[in-house]
Amino acid sequence: MDYALLLNDALPADASRQQRLYLALRAAILQQGLAAGTRLPASRQLAGELGIARNSVVYAFEQLASEGLVNATPRGTVVAALPLNTTGLRAAQTATAVLSRRGGAYRTPFREPETPAAFTPGVPALAEFPMARWQKRLARHWRDAAVGDLGYGAPAGEPELRAAIASHLRGTRGVRCDNAQVFITDGTQHSLDLCARLFADAGDIAWIENPGYHGALNAWRTAQLDVRGIAVDADGIAPGAADWREPPRLIYVTPSHQYPLGSVLSLERRLQLIEHAQRHGALIVEDDYDSEFRRDGPPLPAMQGLVADAPVAYLGTFSKTLFPALRIGFLVVPVALAPLVDAALAQCQPRGRQIEQRALAGFIRDGEFLAHLRRMRKLYSERRDAMIAAIHRHFGDLAEVCGGSSGIHLAIRLPATIPDATISRQALAAGLVARPLSAYRSGAPDSASNGFILGYAQVPASEMDAHIATLARLVREHAAGK
Amino acid sequence: MDYALLLNDALPADASRQQRLYLALRAAILQQGLAAGTRLPASRQLAGELGIARNSVVYAFEQLASEGLVNATPRGTVVAALPLNTTGLRAAQTATAVLSRRGGAYRTPFREPETPAAFTPGVPALAEFPMARWQKRLARHWRDAAVGDLGYGAPAGEPELRAAIASHLRGTRGVRCDNAQVFITDGTQHSLDLCARLFADAGDIAWIENPGYHGALNAWRTAQLDVRGIAVDADGIAPGAADWREPPRLIYVTPSHQYPLGSVLSLERRLQLIEHAQRHGALIVEDDYDSEFRRDGPPLPAMQGLVADAPVAYLGTFSKTLFPALRIGFLVVPVALAPLVDAALAQCQPRGRQIEQRALAGFIRDGEFLAHLRRMRKLYSERRDAMIAAIHRHFGDLAEVCGGSSGIHLAIRLPATIPDATISRQALAAGLVARPLSAYRSGAPDSASNGFILGYAQVPASEMDAHIATLARLVREHAAGK
Numbered sequence: 001m002d003y004a005l006l007l008n009d010a011l012p013a014d015a016s017r018q019q020r021l022y023l024a025l026r027a028a029i030l031q032q033g034l035a036a037g038t039r040l041p042a043s044r045q046l047a048g049e050l051g052i053a054r055n056s057v058v059y060a061f062e063q064l065a066s067e068g069l070v071n072a073t074p075r076g077t078v079v080a081a082l083p084l085n086t087t088g089l090r091a092a093q094t095a096t097a098v099l100s101r102r103g104g105a106y107r108t109p110f111r112e113p114e115t116p117a118a119f120t121p122g123v124p125a126l127a128e129f130p131m132a133r134w135q136k137r138l139a140r141h142w143r144d145a146a147v148g149d150l151g152y153g154a155p156a157g158e159p160e161l162r163a164a165i166a167s168h169l170r171g172t173r174g175v176r177c178d179n180a181q182v183f184i185t186d187g188t189q190h191s192l193d194l195c196a197r198l199f200a201d202a203g204d205i206a207w208i209e210n211p212g213y214h215g216a217l218n219a220w221r222t223a224q225l226d227v228r229g230i231a232v233d234a235d236g237i238a239p240g241a242a243d244w245r246e247p248p249r250l251i252y253v254t255p256s257h258q259y260p261l262g263s264v265l266s267l268e269r270r271l272q273l274i275e276h277a278q279r280h281g282a283l284i285v286e287d288d289y290d291s292e293f294r295r296d297g298p299p300l301p302a303m304q305g306l307v308a309d310a311p312v313a314y315l316g317t318f319s320k321t322l323f324p325a326l327r328i329g330f331l332v333v334p335v336a337l338a339p340l341v342d343a344a345l346a347q348c349q350p351r352g353r354q355i356e357q358r359a360l361a362g363f364i365r366d367g368e369f370l371a372h373l374r375r376m377r378k379l380y381s382e383r384r385d386a387m388i389a390a391i392h393r394h395f396g397d398l399a400e401v402c403g404g405s406s407g408i409h410l411a412i413r414l415p416a417t418i419p420d421a422t423i424s425r426q427a428l429a430a431g432l433v434a435r436p437l438s439a440y441r442s443g444a445p446d447s448a449s450n451g452f453i454l455g456y457a458q459v460p461a462s463e464m465d466a467h468i469a470t471l472a473r474l475v476r477e478h479a480a481g482k
Numbered sequence: 483m484d485y486a487l488l489l490n491d492a493l494p495a496d497a498s499r500q501q502r503l504y505l506a507l508r509a510a511i512l513q514q515g516l517a518a519g520t521r522l523p524a525s526r527q528l529a530g531e532l533g534i535a536r537n538s539v540v541y542a543f544e545q546l547a548s549e550g551l552v553n554a555t556p557r558g559t560v561v562a563a564l565p566l567n568t569t570g571l572r573a574a575q576t577a578t579a580v581l582s583r584r585g586g587a588y589r590t591p592f593r594e595p596e597t598p599a600a601f602t603p604g605v606p607a608l609a610e611f612p613m614a615r616w617q618k619r620l621a622r623h624w625r626d627a628a629v630g631d632l633g634y635g636a637p638a639g640e641p642e643l644r645a646a647i648a649s650h651l652r653g654t655r656g657v658r659c660d661n662a663q664v665f666i667t668d669g670t671q672h673s674l675d676l677c678a679r680l681f682a683d684a685g686d687i688a689w690i691e692n693p694g695y696h697g698a699l700n701a702w703r704t705a706q707l708d709v710r711g712i713a714v715d716a717d718g719i720a721p722g723a724a725d726w727r728e729p730p731r732l733i734y735v736t737p738s739h740q741y742p743l744g745s746v747l748s749l750e751r752r753l754q755l756i757e758h759a760q761r762h763g764a765l766i767v768e769d770d771y772d773s774e775f776r777r778d779g780p781p782l783p784a785m786q787g788l789v790a791d792a793p794v795a796y797l798g799t800f801s802k803t804l805f806p807a808l809r810i811g812f813l814v815v816p817v818a819l820a821p822l823v824d825a826a827l828a829q830c831q832p833r834g835r836q837i838e839q840r841a842l843a844g845f846i847r848d849g850e851f852l853a854h855l856r857r858m859r860k861l862y863s864e865r866r867d868a869m870i871a872a873i874h875r876h877f878g879d880l881a882e883v884c885g886g887s888s889g890i891h892l893a894i895r896l897p898a899t900i901p902d903a904t905i906s907r908q909a910l911a912a913g914l915v916a917r918p919l920s921a922y923r924s925g926a927p928d929s930a931s932n933g934f935i936l937g938y939a940q941v942p943a944s945e946m947d948a949h950i951a952t953l954a955r956l957v958r959e960h961a962a963g964k
Contacts, residue, residue: 015653023656030789067782068749082753099822103680106829116633126632135624142617150608150805151598171497174505186668187834193675198585202684202706218829224684224706267550271564300549305505307512319834323632327834340581347588347700352669352801352809 003041004050018056022063029069029079036081040070043077105221112433118467120433121260121409121455122320125379129323130372134363141359149354155345157184157330158357164364165316165330172370173288174301175314181338183345184357187329188289189215191315194331195250195285196223198344199313204249209237211440211449213259213287216252225250229442232258236265237273247280255303256291260440260453261411262403270303277311284312290320290407292373295381309334318360320408321373328353328360376457380408386461387454387468394465394472398479399451408457411437413450414475420450423474430470485523486532500538504545511551511561518563522552525559587703594915600949602915603742603891603937604802607861611805612854616845623841631836637827639666639812640839646846647798647812654852655770656783657796663820665827666839669811670771671697673797676813677732677767678705680826681795686731691719693922693931695741695769698734707732711924714740718747719755729762737785738773742922742935743893744885752785759793766794772802772889774855777863791816800842802890803855810835810842858939862890868943869936869950876947876954880961881933890939893919895932896957902932905956912952 006024015023028034040046043061047054061077064070070077098104116123156162162182169175169182185191192215200206202224208216210229220227228248230239236258237251251273255265265273277284286303294300304314317329333341363369384404391399391412404410414420420436427434434452441449452471459467488506497505510516522528525543529536543559546552553562580586598605638644644664651657651664667673674697682688684706690698692711702709710730712721718740719733733755737747747755759766768785776782786796799811815823845851866886873881873894886892896902902918909916916934923931934953941949 019653026656026783063783099680099819099826100683100686102683103826104822106826115630123633126629129629129632131624131627131629131632135621138624139617139621142613142620145613147608147611147613148597150611150613150807151605152801152806171501174508197704198581201582201584204582214829222679301508301545319634324634325632325834325836337581340586344581344585344588347696352807354807 003046007050016056017052018059021050021052021056022060025060025064026067026069029064030082034079036079038079039075040077040079102222102224106218112428116458117431117433118459118463119452119454119456119471120458121435121453122324123455123458124320124323124408125376125457126323127458128376128379130368133368134359137362138356138359141355141362145355152351153354153357155351156342157182158354158361160361161357161364162330164361166332168364168369169302169314169316169332173291174305175332176305176308176310177314177332178335180342181332181335183331183333183341185329185331186327187319188287188315188317189219191317191329191331192216192219192252192285192287193222194345195283195313195315196220196225198341199283200225200249205246206250206252207237207239207243207248208252208442209254209258210442211260211437212252212442213254214440216285216287217442220250220252227442232261232263234263236263236269238269239273239276244276244280247276248282250285251277251282252285252287253303254287254289256288256294256300257403257406259287259289260403260409260435260437261449262405262407264300264405265303270306274303274307274310274312282311284310285315286312287315289315289317292321293377293380293408294406295377295384296405304332309336313337321369321376322360326356326360328357380457382461383456383459383464384410386464387456387459390465390468391472394469395475398472398475409453409455411451411453413437413448414452415479416450418450418475418478420452423471423478424452426474427471430474432467432471434471485528489532498538499534500541503532503534503538504542507542507546508549508551511546512564516561518561520561521557522559522561584704584706588700594910598940599913599915600941600945601934601936601938601953602940603917603935605806605937606802606804606890606939607858608805608940610858610861612850615850616841619844620838620841623837623844627837634833635836635839637833638824639664640836640843642843643839643846644812646843648814650846650851651784651796651798651814655773656787657814658787658790658792659796659814660817662824663814663817665813665815665823667811667813669801669809670769670797670799671701673799673811673813674698674701674734674767674769675704676827677765677795677797678702678707680823681765682707682731687728688732688734689719689721689725689730690734690924691736691740692924693742693919694734694924695736696922698767698769699924702732702734709924714743714745716745718745718751720751721755721758726758726762729758730764732767733759733764734767734769735785736769736771738770738776738782739885739888741769741771742885742891742917742919743931744887744889746782746887747785752788756785756789756792756794764793766792767797768794769797771797771799774803775859775862775890776888777859777866778887786814791818795819803851803858804842804845808838808842810839862939864943865938865941865946866892868946869938869941872947872950873954876951877957880954880957891935891937893933893935895919895930896934897961898932900932900957900960902934905953905960906934908956909953912956914949914953916953 006028007020043054043057047057065072069080071080161184162179166177166179166182196219204225206220206225207228207230209232230237230243237253288302302314304310304312314332318326388401388404391401399412399414402411420438424434424436437449437451488510489502525536525539529539547554551562552559643666644661648659648661648664678701686707688702688707689710689712691714712719712725719735770784784796786792786794796814800808870883870886873883881894881896884893902920906916906918919931919933
């Protein structure tokens with residue numbers, strides 16, 4: 001056998017020479033090109049043949065021996081008898097190349113470029129984030145960190161950050177909480193996953209808004225909950241008596257800015273929802289995802305604080321208020337649940353990132369967070385106004401603007417005859433991300449959710465008109481029956 | 483009504499004055515201390531009474547009006563009729579103050595201090611991590627970052643880091659993979675959660691080793707899989723014909739260093755497991771958690787690379803090789819599954835942390851990672867040797883040492899008459915974390931898993947003897963029948 005032939009291009013180029021020799025011999029033994037009983041050349045001889053150090057050969061032999069693939073015998077190194085015939089194992093494709101039902105059920109409503117384009121919703125004005133100041137703060141916390149900060153940390157998150165968030169929420173969002181109710185997560189998707197698992201079992205009924213947030217739908221589905229879409233109107237989620245006949249375990253709502261349509265849940269609906277939830281033992285999951293950016297009048301306070309001990313788990317994130325790559329969110333649970341969640345998280349939570357968490361706590365405590373929010377509120381108002389003006393200019397009566405009072409996106413509704421999904425694909429080809437409202441529906445098609453959701457946070461006011469004009473042109477071509 | 487009395491200590495101290503007034507009025511209205519139809523004082527008058535700026539009062543009134551709690555009328559600001567009687571909502575405790583069955587099933591085998599003590603397993607020698615060099619690297623990547631790096635990033639992780647990990651695994655662990663098979667996660671717990679959801683449905687059979695890793699048990703349970711503990715012997719997991727009669731969907735194994743007992747899965751068992759898994763459409767989840775620290779002979783390569791297209795999902799983490807607070811792990815899936823996982827993750831994965839991921843990619847690519855591993859391998863050998871010597875010295879024949887050949891912990895087995903859980907509690911009181919082996923069992927008690935799991939990575943060799951002497955004293959007191 002010419003051992004040099006074994007060292008072919010199929011071996012990883014990034015392995016060391018001894019590792020390559022070892023892998024080559026191993027593959028030959030497992031594929032039975034080197035049969036049981038074959039005596040391998042002496043290490044000195046093989047090293048000479050291959051032009052490598054003898055030690056590399058010795059190392060490879062030792063490694064094979066430790067796996068039981070060769071035996072060191074008085075007559076030299078001999079290929080061992082394999083405990084099993086391995087030729088059948090080389091199936092080109094494994095029989096298990098399928099996802100689970102729930103894994104396959106993840107909804108992929110949009111195919112978009114990874115780099116945000118104009119109108120990509122959910123991405124704040126990244127260029128306006130004080131990156132250099134944040135980096136300095138982070139570097140300072142790293143310099144001040146102790147060795148222990150490299151360890152696992154508290155499962156619920158850094159106490160400093162929990163306190164800073166609790167104080168911020170009490171002061172600005174009317175949330176009733178103490179620090180022990182606040183749990184740090186990796187963002188809203190993680191918070192939703194936790195709610196689905198900690199508060200519901202497979203088969204339990206869980207509501208989402210219809211149209212609604214696909215992230216919540218995915219979280220409920222992965223947890224194998226029985227998902228029901230509940231209709232939304234101008235006052236937010238509107239469950240009827242028939243819906244309550246089979247009461248849910250979880251109710252996902254976006255009361256301050258319904259996703260995607262932007263309606264605000266009315267006080268009456270809020271109180272009804274709380275009252276019904278209490279009566280039926282349901283937990284409301286309040287996603288307050290962009291309430292910080294309400295501009296027309298003071299921000300509406302959270303449902304969580306509307307009455308004492310409301311059956312509400314409150315979710316927030318810094319992805320929209322600071323930047324998505326930070327990947328820090330939070331979950332506020334009712335007082336009575338806090339110790340239970342704390343105990344469960346200790347066993348299931350990825351932990352760590354103490355230094356980043358402490359830097360963020362300082363950013364909030366020192367007022368930089370509020371200052372940034374104020375700057376962004378002003379900037380987003382300008383951009384929103386520019387977008388609405390451009391929509392009126394280019395769409396005229398064709399489009400109805402919804403949900404511009406808060407957040408960083410708005411929605412436009414179009415007549416039912418205009419195919420939003422088709423135009424969305426055409427817009428993408430023109431460099432615009434205009435997600436179709438119809439993709440957010442969870443039930444039968446309805447004319448109320450036909451149109452687009454348009455993010456304005458990243459689009460400078462001066463560029464707004466041209467982009468909206470492009471989108472309007474595509475819509476008008478369809479409206480004209482082309 | 484004396485409005486000053488409303489501004490009491492129950493209000494959040496960290497809210498602004500106007501926010502406090504607003505919250506106070508709101509609570510009074512919702513609790514019907516201020517009845518519907520009540521006319522509130524004029525803003526100027528109330529401002530005078532309370533000694534606050536008139537604007538603050540106006541703001542509070544506007545906020546109440548936007549919620550529908552007051553109406554601006556010609557005769558002034560009047561408390562609105564509530565759409566619902568809210569007094570019944572003040573239940574002291576919500577009816578929903580329970581976790582789900584799966585949430586309540588999280589296993590809490592240990593109650594330990596959050597700061598690691600001597601023998602806490604799973605924590606590397608934090609004091610030896612080149613923190614300053616890491617921080618400099620991180621700072622450089624922050625300085626070089628572009629605005630786009632603050633966005634969501636690729637769901638599968640930064641391409642650079644996927645490539646660096648793939649190359650490292652091919653070169654040092656015999657893993658057969660290209661970059662597209664590598665997915666970045668938040669650590670092993672996250673990887674396990676993903677495997678449970680993407681590859682199994684509620685009710686599917688899933689194996690863990692018995693005794694075995696409670697993190698895997700928790701992940702399988704939360705996904706509501708049908709968990710079966712499979713016995714482990716000196717050659718690793720040992721499923722019998724009866725076990726295979728009900729074939730599993732997932733098989734969790736720790737082949738290079740069985741957790742917690744430390745046995746190495748034999749070649750025969752590895753091939754059998756792969757062969758059976760292929761035949762029954764099962765997926766092996768190979769947790770290679772501390773294989774980098776094998777010291778007696780060359781590291782055993784991963785099962786994943788044993789044959790082509792092995793039905794193996796391979797998990798790794800930087801928590802043990804670098805530091806836990808980094809919270810970065812990875813999952814390598816079979817070629818055929820990679821595009822499916824990629825599509826699913828795009829919809830369910832928390833994304834971000836591009837800059838940290840790129841810093842880590844550089845650390846690996848520039849050889850700093852391998853250099854650190856080499857240093858730690860040497861250090862851990864010394865500490866392991868010191869621990870084993872101390873065990874022989876103080877325990878004599880009473881304890882059998884298992885699994886010291888790899889990793890950062892070993893196990894000692896004790897006679898069945900010695901109550902490991904009781905002694906573990908006593909050790910904790912003495913400042914030692916000696917987790918009882920019996921806590922890792924998933925089935926009936928058996929004498930093979932009685933003893934302790936002892937981490938040595940953080941304990942300097944010079945301090946080993948004293949700590950082991952303390953533990954031995956506690957054990958001997960029990961052995962003597964005290």
